Amino acid sequence: MNAPVPLDTLEGARLEDSRFTVPGMRCAGCIAKIERGLSGLEGVESARVNFSSKRVAVRHEASLGEDDLVRAIAGIGFEAQAVADNPMGKDEKETKALLRSLAVAGFGMMNIMLLSVSVWSGAGGVTRDLFHWLSALIAIPVVAYAGRPFFASAIMALRHRRTNMDVPISIGVLLAVALSIYETATGGEHAYFDGAVMLLFFLLAGRALDATMRDKTRAGIGALLSRMGKSATVVDENGSSRMVAAEDLEPGMLMLVAAGEALAADGVIEHGASTLDNSMLTGESVPQAVAAGESVYAGAVNLGNPIRVRVSAASSDTVLAEIARLMDEAGQSRSHYVRIADRASRLYAPAVHSLALLAFIGWMVAGAGWHQSLVIAIAVLIITCPCAMGLAVPAAQVVASGALAKRGLLVKDGSALERLAEVDLALFDKTGTLTVGEPVPQIDHLSSHQAGVALALAQSSRHPLSKGIAKALGQRDIAAVAVDDLREEGGRGVSGSIDGVRVALERSEAETATLSTALRIGDDTIAIPFSDPLRSDVREAIGALRDQGIESRILSGDRTSSVEAVGRAFDIGWDAQLLPDDKLALLDELTAAGHRPLMVGDGINDGPALAAAHASIAPGSASDVSQQAADAVFLGKALMPVSLAVNVARQTMRIVRQNFAFAILYNVFALPIALAGLVTPLIAAVAMSLSSLVVVGNSLRLARAAR
Amino acid sequence: MSGLAFLIPIALGMGLLGLAGFFWAMRKGQFDDLDGAAQRILIDDEEEDENE
Numbered sequence: 105m106n107a108p109v110p111l112d113t114l115e116g117a118r119l120e121d122s123r124f125t126v127p128g129m130r131c132a133g134c135i136a137k138i139e140r141g142l143s144g145l146e147g148v149e150s151a152r153v154n155f156s157s158k159r160v161a162v163r164h165e166a167s168l169g170e171d172d173l174v175r176a177i178a179g180i181g182f183e184a185q186a187v188a189d190n191p192m193g194k195d196e197k198e199t200k201a202l203l204r205s206l207a208v209a210g211f212g213m214m215n216i217m218l219l220s221v222s223v224w225s226g227a228g229g230v231t232r233d234l235f236h237w238l239s240a241l242i243a244i245p246v247v248a249y250a251g252r253p254f255f256a257s258a259i260m261a262l263r264h265r266r267t268n269m270d271v272p273i274s275i276g277v278l279l280a281v282a283l284s285i286y287e288t289a290t291g292g293e294h295a296y297f298d299g300a301v302m303l304l305f306f307l308l309a310g311r312a313l314d315a316t317m318r319d320k321t322r323a324g325i326g327a328l329l330s331r332m333g334k335s336a337t338v339v340d341e342n343g344s345s346r347m348v349a350a351e352d353l354e355p356g357m358l359m360l361v362a363a364g365e366a367l368a369a370d371g372v373i374e375h376g377a378s379t380l381d382n383s384m385l386t387g388e389s390v391p392q393a394v395a396a397g398e399s400v401y402a403g404a405v406n407l408g409n410p411i412r413v414r415v416s417a418a419s420s421d422t423v424l425a426e427i428a429r430l431m432d433e434a435g436q437s438r439s440h441y442v443r444i445a446d447r448a449s450r451l452y453a454p455a456v457h458s459l460a461l462l463a464f465i466g467w468m469v470a471g472a473g474w475h476q477s478l479v480i481a482i483a484v485l486i487i488t489c490p491c492a493m494g495l496a497v498p499a500a501q502v503v504a505s506g507a508l509a510k511r512g513l514l515v516k517d518g519s520a521l522e523r524l525a526e527v528d529l530a531l532f533d534k535t536g537t538l539t540v541g542e543p544v545p546q547i548d549h550l551s552s553h554q555a556g557v558a559l560a561l562a563q564s565s566r567h568p569l570s571k572g573i574a575k576a577l578g579q580r581d582i583a584a585v586a587v588d589d590l591r592e593e594g595g596r597g598v599s600g601s602i603d604g605v606r607v608a609l610e611r612s613e614a615e616t617a618t619l620s621t622a623l624r625i626g627d628d629t630i631a632i633p634f635s636d637p638l639r640s641d642v643r644e645a646i647g648a649l650r651d652q653g654i655e656s657r658i659l660s661g662d663r664t665s666s667v668e669a670v671g672r673a674f675d676i677g678w679d680a681q682l683l684p685d686d687k688l689a690l691l692d693e694l695t696a697a698g699h700r701p702l703m704v705g706d707g708i709n710d711g712p713a714l715a716a717a718h719a720s721i722a723p724g725s726a727s728d729v730s731q732q733a734a735d736a737v738f739l740g741k742a743l744m745p746v747s748l749a750v751n752v753a754r755q756t757m758r759i760v761r762q763n764f765a766f767a768i769l770y771n772v773f774a775l776p777i778a779l780a781g782l783v784t785p786l787i788a789a790v791a792m793s794l795s796s797l798v799v800v801g802n803s804l805r806l807a808r809a810a811r
Numbered sequence: 812m813s814g815l816a817f818l819i820p821i822a823l824g825m826g827l828l829g830l831a832g833f834f835w836a837m838r839k840g841q842f843d844d845l846d847g848a849a850q851r852i853l854i855d856d857e858e859e860d861e862n863e
Contacts, residue, residue: 132853155847200837211830215823231815238819 118166119149122173124184125159134182141180142173160184169347199315205250206312209305212246213298220298236288236295243297247281250304253311272456276485277303283482296482299792306495306796314498314518336361336368339412350402353418361406361413370401370422371413378408393611444497444522444757448764460484463779476781483783487774487791495796496763499803504756507807513721513738513745520735523719524753526700530649530746531691531717533705534660534667538642540741541706541725543634545573547580550623554630556585558623561598561609564590569621570598570609573632597621638670639743646674648747652754654702659687661709687713704746706730721746755809763799770795 129135135153138160142151147168153160162173170186177184219235227235251274258274277300284295336359338348345360350368353359358374361367367380377395382404394400400413402422460481467477501518508515515521532538547555559582562573587600587607597610608624620633639645646656658678660667671678679690691713694701703710703717706726714720714733722734731737738745774791777783836842 132850135847135850136854153847154844155850156844203837204834207830207833211826215826218822219819242823 119163120166122162122164122170122186123159124162124170124174124177124186125157126153126177126182126184127158128182129153129155129158137180138177138182142176145173145176148173199312202253202308202312202315205253206305206308208246209250209301209308212242212250212301213305215242216298216301223295232293233288233291236284236297239295239297240285240288243281243284243301246301247277247304250301250308251277254304254307272460272485273303273307275457276300276482279478279482279485283478294479302792306792310495310498313502316502336365350418353415355415355418357415357418359413359415360410362410363406363408366405367400367402367413369413369415369418370399371415371417373398373400374412374414376409376411378406378411381405381407444760456485459775459779466779467781472781480778480781480783483781484775484778487771487778487783495799495803496767497760499800500756500759500763500806503803503806504752504759504809507809508736508745508749508752511745511748512740512742513736513749515736515749516734520719521753521756523700523735524702524749525757527702527719527750528654529694529699529701530654530656530750531659531701531703531705531713532656533707533710534658534662534670535636536706536725537704537723538658538670538743539636539638541636541723543569543572544637545569545576545621545632545634547573547576547632550630550632552582553585554623554625555580555582557587557602557607557625558609558632560584560587561590561600561607561623564600565592565598565609569634572634573609573621639741641742641744643674645743645747646676648744649750652747652750654750659690659703659705659713661687661707684709684712688716691716702750721749752806752809756806759803759806762802766798766802767795 126138129138135155138153139151142148142160142162145164145168147165149163149165151160151162160177164173174184174186216239219239223232223235254270254273254277258270261271280296280300284297284300286292287295336348336350336353337345338353339345339358339360348357353369359367359369359371363378373394373396375396377393379393380400382392382401394411399416463484464477464481467480468474472480497518501521504521505515505518515524535541547558550558555577558573559577562570562577563584565571585602587602590598590600592598597608599606599608599610601607605626606624607626610622610624620631623630623632649656656674656676658667658671658676658680659682660678660680661682661684662680664680667678667680679686682690687710691701691703695716695718700718703713703720704722705714705720706723707730710722711730711733714722714730719736720734721736721738722730724731724737724739726734726737736749738749770791774783777787
């Protein structure tokens with residue numbers, strides 16, 4: 105603050121905020137490295153890491169572009185992607201509003217309870233009136249503030265001539281407050297401020313839990329996503345280049361795509377040859393070599409040399425956007441799914457309304473007077489719409505999804521858990537789902553000298569196959585041989601020399617069925633074949649699913665022979681050589697036959713099937729599009745989380761049903777008492793707290809379910 | 812009875828103070844990065860921080 109700041113830097117520099125997602129940060133050291141590395145950069149004012157969402161927010165001068173910052177982060181040793189302006193801001197705002205309402209309701213509840221306890225324990229006369237007035241003073245603003253989420257939703261439902269859980273809640277709370285004010289003003293014996301505020305508090309707790317769970321998994325998945333090119337360098341006729349945002353690109357423009365950049369539009373290569381990482385589209389980690397004249401698609405990342413691409417389709421016309429649209433349509437059917445809480449309230453809300461109305465009419469007919477009849481009707485409304493109902497579903501789902509997240513499975517929302525519990529058939533994609541999706545080299549036949557050379561060459565390259573070799577050799581404690589003159593040529597390989605002998609890791613010349621690379625030492629060539637091994641626990645996972653009554657089946661776009669081999673090995677049904685449309689058609693057929701299929705897949709060709717299935721899971725290595733379409737994402741190399749997810753989802757629904765059963769049992773006892781007009785505020789408050797505690801306690805048992 | 816005249820305002824005041832504190836913490840983003848806060852304590856200070 106006291107440091108002298110030159111005025112011109114203050115005025116001259118326009119500051120901008122940029123956000124980047126950095127999925128690779130895992131520890132405190134990473135936070136420090138990124139923040140210090142970026143802050144030390146010329147033109148960066150501040151950098152702040154958000155570890156929970158794996159993002160870094162940078163405040164920098166406008167002259168410093170996003171690309172420069174991505175490169176700077178890469179220099180520090182982390183892969184980063186620029187993200188659009190806080191896409192999750194809206195959801196977060198909703199959660200924050202709920203938390204604020206919860207805090208206000210909690211404050212009101214505690215203070216009103218404090219006053220109510222003394223009234224219940226026998227305070228009378230002036231003291232009681234004073235306490236009622238104080239309660240009113242606290243309750244009115246608290247209800248007005250904390251009740252907004254319910255009032256807004258109730259008004260929305262009424263406007264569409266429907267009724268939902270929020271309608272009885274709103275009517276009950278508003279009537280209770282209105283009647284209590286009347287009681288207070290006329291010096292009556294009972295006020296119901298405590299009941300009304302307490303009801304709001306417990307219901308808000310359920311809603312806030314639900315929203316927090318949704319935000320948390322979205323942040324986790326959001327960090328994995330976000331690859332499509334946001335902008336491109338366009339070269340004009342006269343040779344000058346400028347940056348153009350992805351949505352402003354037009355067919356016919358010439359893009360210059362540097363190494364490491366993602367394509368922002370579909371196009372045809374006009375000049376240059378390179379290798380592209382298409383994993384966003386296909387989930388396939390093996391890079392594809394491309395040359396002039398070939399078509400390339402938005403979302404692919406250029407791994408090799410700079411290329412010039414003539415745009416053929418941009419923004420919403422790209423293949424990627426087309427597939428997104430297909431998935432959107434496929435997902436429509438799923439949006440017809442009605443969540444269990446809504447199904448319950450569809451029956452429950454009208455029943456509660458009519459009961460309360462009947463109680464009012466009944467007591468009027470019995471000659472109780474309008475005041476007492478109204479009190480009883482409100483008591484029926486409040487006590488039959490207990491917090492237990494509001495908490496029954498979210499409490500169980502939050503505990504279950506937390507337990508699953510610890511085991512590496514991120515569930516997107518509560519409805520996903522409900523649908524997962526109902527599946528009766530599991531459909532697996534093969535490549536990348538049953539297999540690891542990462543090429544593993546076979547290196548047993550290499551001599552230690554050959555292995556050393558291969559390691560030295562592989563280490564110097566960022567090509568996925570090289571990385572695979574380096575990783576496999578590194579695990580065997582092989583020392584790298586010193587290689588001079590290392591050079592990498594995009595699309596060709598890495599080369600160097602040892603004592604004048606040329607050595608290289610290059611593309612295999614022989615066309616083989618399996619992927620392979622060639623190690624050249626002088627005139628000798630040794631082939632290093634790659635295989636994509638099955639996940640180690642496929643048999644256990646399929647067995648565990650079978651124990652739960654779920655048959656598995658392979659749906660693959662792969663060749664018949666290789667799919668058949670896997671199907672035979674695990675004794676499950678299979679379909680091979682399927683196109684994305686075939687998968688979709690097969691799913692529709694199964695659904696029409698009354699099945700509820702679970703789709704597990706990773707590639708973009710699985711995207712429509714993932715969106716159309718009753719429930720779907722994608723591996724963390726899947727293409728971004730598939731992760732977006734799936735209900736859940738599992739991390740790591742094991743397949744077991746899939747069967748665990750179904751298992752835990754079923755246990756969750758069992759607990760939810762128990763919670764509902766308890767809530768109904770509670771009503772069976774509470775309703776007659778309320779109808780008989782015997783419910784005092786004390787009974788209502790104790791009954792509500794107890795029922796909520798029972799429901800939350802029962803849900804907590806799920807924390808052990810995923811073990 | 813006269814004790815109430817003190818105690819109730821005090822109870823309310825303390826509750827409001829807590830509520831205001833919570834609102835302040837939310838607006839300042841104290842809950843934005845709970846995992847990060849747990850990790851940051853492990854970061855060693857560096858002398859370059861002296862110019863802050």
